[in-house]
Amino acid sequence: MRGVDIVSTAFRNxxxxxxxxxxxxLAIFIGAFTLSLTNGLGTGINRYIDDTVASVGVDDVMTVTKASEHTPADGPAEYDPNQIEVDNGPPGSTATALTDDDIDTIAGIDGVESVExxxxxxxxxxxxxxxxxxxLSVTQFVPGMRAELASGRQVDxxxxxPQLVLPEGHLEPLGLGSAADAVGQTVTLAVTDGTGTQTTTEATVVxxxxxxxxxxxxxxxxxxxxQELYDLQTTGAPEAETTRYAQASVAFDASGGAQGTEALQDRLADAGFTGSTLEDQLGTITAVIDGIVLxxxxxxxxxxxxxxxxxxxxxxxxxQERTREVGLMKAMGLSSGRVFSLFSIEAVVIGLVGSAVGVLGAVGAGQLVNGVSGDLLADLPGLALIAFDPVSVATVVLGVMAIAFLAGTLPALRAARQDPISSLRYE
Incomplete structure (x- = not known):
């Protein structure tokens, strides 16, 4: 019996x-369907995060804070006048304030092109x-950063x-009309200075x-x-308060790749600072998602x-049902290896059918979920909640087929070891 005959016979059997x-x-379908769907969920969210990082366009800027000398402990932390609240951490998180001397120190570290x-x-x-x-909250803008715009252009x-890119959600409440209508209009911003007096300034929506x-x-x-808002806000404030910063933005040469970035982070750490790129900061989100998917x-x-x-x-x-059939095939000269292959391929066929149907079902379910979630996640344009990577899909199918092959090994070995005379006498 040729190899092609063994495969075709296995498919029929x-x-x-x-x-x-x-x-x-059906049992294989459930496993393959769940595995494909959960992998698609992780792929969709992580792909959206990666696309967001790429669209922002900042790969040569990192955020630097001063390494804290305090270790986390239960209960309230001891008062430290040098602690300052940070914007990019969890609510209420603090860091040791940077001073002008710290800014000068960072600027002198090898690999730092500029610091602000x-x-x-x-x-x-x-x-x-x-x-x-x-x-209205303010997002700090660094060179190279690009916001996803509904209309207008990036700030210069x-x-x-004074220029401002305004969030789309503020247009209707402020009476600015559509996104296109808002571009070029002027808004008033108010801050409270160091004496408790509220002052205002104007900015153009670009x-x-x-x-x-x-x-x-x-x-x-x-x-x-x-600068204008900061000057208004610090008017009348003690000088010590105007020279304390939660963090600094450091520009560096990104041509060295990940190794160059890590080397700069090590040099910053040796000087008592912590540097993190935007990808590092979003990496925490990715790790949580990967953990849930796992x-x-x-x-x-x-x-x-x-x-x-x-x-x-x-x-x-x-x-067991085909004992006499196996005995007849072996009596006619079919080797034990061929018999083993026959039953092993049957197992692989079952795994292939179950995994293929499971993957196709997951793709269909993913399309349905994406259609429904489009309205629920309207605030995250461009997010496909479930996305399928061809490599991941192929891995699921091949993995299930491998499991099926291993599962079929014992029955295939039993069939291959049967004695043809005893098998022919089997009732």
Missing amino acids: AFRSRLRTSLTV PLKTIAIDYVQHDGGSRYQ LDAAG GVAEPGVISMAGAIPNDALT VLNGFAVIALVAAGIGIVNTLFMAV
């Missing part, structure tokens, strides 16, 4: 007992044309006049930002507006193990 095989295929302290600005409200006042960091992972609600000012995949693997047991049972029964 795999569904000789349709009900038993169909139940086994990030000035914390607390806007009291934003207003348009004497209308209602609304709260070198422009002499762009309207769509919601995203990087900036969900914050406005993006250019350097002129940032747990969900565990349930899928359990289902596949159960399906493997089903394959063992199915093939053991097939071997």
Whole structure:
């Protein structure tokens, strides 16, 4: 019997007992479907994060904070006048404040091209044309950064006049009309200075930002507006308060790749600072997502193990039912290796059918979920909640086929070791 004949015979024999095989295929389907769907969930979210990082366009800038000398402990932390609240950490998180001397030290570290302290600005409200006042947060803008715009353009960091990219969600409340209508209009911003007096300034809206992972609600000012707001906010404040920064933005040469970035981070650490890129900061989110997907995949693997047991049972029964048939084939000269291959291929066929149907079902379910989630996740444009990577899909199918092959090994060995004389006498 040629190899082609063995394969074709195995395909026919795999569904000789349709009900038993169909139940086994169903068990494999459940495992492959769950595994594909959970992997698609992780791929979709991680791909959105990667696309967001790429769209921002900042790969040569890192955020630097001063390494804290305090270790986390239960209960309230001891008061430290050098602690300052950070913007990019969890609510209430603090770091040791950077001073002008620290900024000079960072600038002198090998690999640092430029350093700019990030000035914390607390806007009291934003207003348009004497209308209602609304709260507004500020997102710090660094060279090379690009916001996803619904209309307009990015802020010009070198422009002499104050410019602002406004979040899309503020257009209707402020009465600015559509995104296109808002571009070019002027808004009023209010801050409270060091004496408790509220002062205002104006800025021109040059762009309207769509919601995203990087900036969900914050406005993006250019350097002129940032400096003006900071000067107004620190008027009357003690000098020590105006020279303390939560973090600094460091520009470096990214041509060295990941190794060059890590080397710079090590040099910063040796000097008492902590440097993190935007990708590092979003890496925490990715790690959490991967952990959740791993747990969900565990349930899928359990289902596949159960399906493997089903394959063992199915093939053991097939071997028993076809004992005389196996004896006849061996009596006619079919080698034990060929018999083993015949039953092993049957197991692989069952695994192939179950995994293929499971993957196709997961793709269909993913399309349905993406259609429904489009309205629920309208604030995250461009997010496909479930996405399928061809390599991942192929890995699932091949992995299930490998499990099926291993599950079919014992029944195949039993069939291959049968004595042809005893098999022919089997009733």
